[in-house]
Amino acid sequence: MASNDCLEAMAREWYGYGRWEAPYWFIGPEPGNPEGENLRERCSAWNKLGRGELLDCKCHHFEFGCTKWHRESPPPPTQPTWRQLIRLLLALLNGAAPTIEEIRGYQQRHWGMRNNEAHDENKTCVIELCSLAAKNLKVKKNVEFDPDCFREERIKVIRRRMDEFNPRLFVAYGLSHLEHTGKRSPTGIRSLSMNP
Numbered sequence: 001m002a003s004n005d006c007l008e009a010m011a012r013e014w015y016g017y018g019r020w021e022a023p024y025w026f027i028g029p030e031p032g033n034p035e036g037e038n039l040r041e042r043c044s045a046w047n048k049l050g051r052g053e054l055l056d057c058k059c060h061h062f063e064f065g066c067t068k069w070h071r072e073s074p075p076p077p078t079q080p081t082w083r084q085l086i087r088l089l090l091a092l093l094n095g096a097a098p099t100i101e102e103i104r105g106y107q108q109r110h111w112g113m114r115n116n117e118a119h120d121e122n123k124t125c126v127i128e129l130c131s132l133a134a135k136n137l138k139v140k141k142n143v144e145f146d147p148d149c150f151r152e153e154r155i156k157v158i159r160r161r162m163d164e165f166n167p168r169l170f171v172a173y174g175l176s177h178l179e180h181t182g183k184r185s186p187t188g189i190r191s192l193s194m195n196p
Contacts, residue, residue: 006044009051010042010043010132011130011131012154013051015054015128016054016055016125016128017060017114019054019114020054020125020164020165022165022167023168024089025162025170025171026126027127027129027158030130038065038133042060042133045063048063054114054127055114057112069108076107082107086098086103087103089106089169090102090103110122110124130150131154
């Protein structure tokens with residue numbers, strides 16, 4: 001089980017899923033956790049997977065015991081937040097509304113993935129302002145520190161990564177964090193923008 005020091009390190013150093021080099025970025029307020037409290041399991045998985053700034057979404061979920069979003073059989077449900085973000089991405093890329101099966105397939109095999117980095121299909125960077133998952137935004141996180149104490153530091157890192165990698169698309173979502181993602185993103189780019 002993860003220590004409080006490990007939780008604090010994760011809150012500071014882990015940003016989410018995918019690759020900084022990815023052309024399509026999505027930033028939310030924090031990871032969801034509809035199953036309830038499993039922060040320590042998530043942190044142990046982050047630690048075991050190398051404590052990177054970004055992880056492979058599928059590998060991380062499997063490591064902390066959540067297989068339902070990426071399993072092959074039976075077909076997984078679509079995760080409610082990801083479903084809408086993937087719908088937006090696929091519609092922008094393909095010029096037409098995707099089917100639920102196309103969304104499900106993208107979620108299973110590409111969303112926030114790092115595996116097979118040579119493949120052009122791993123195109124998303126899915127990051128969070130706060131890396132500590134909660135059932136919903138109003139739930140107090142069960143940690144011995146202010147989970148938002150690293151927000152400004154994290155925003156600076158996100159800005160630097162954006163300047164370095166210049167994503168084609170940046171989508172900021174999560175209405176409860178409008179002071180951070182409102183008219184302009186924390187990185188100084190409009191919340192929804194496409195760079196040529």
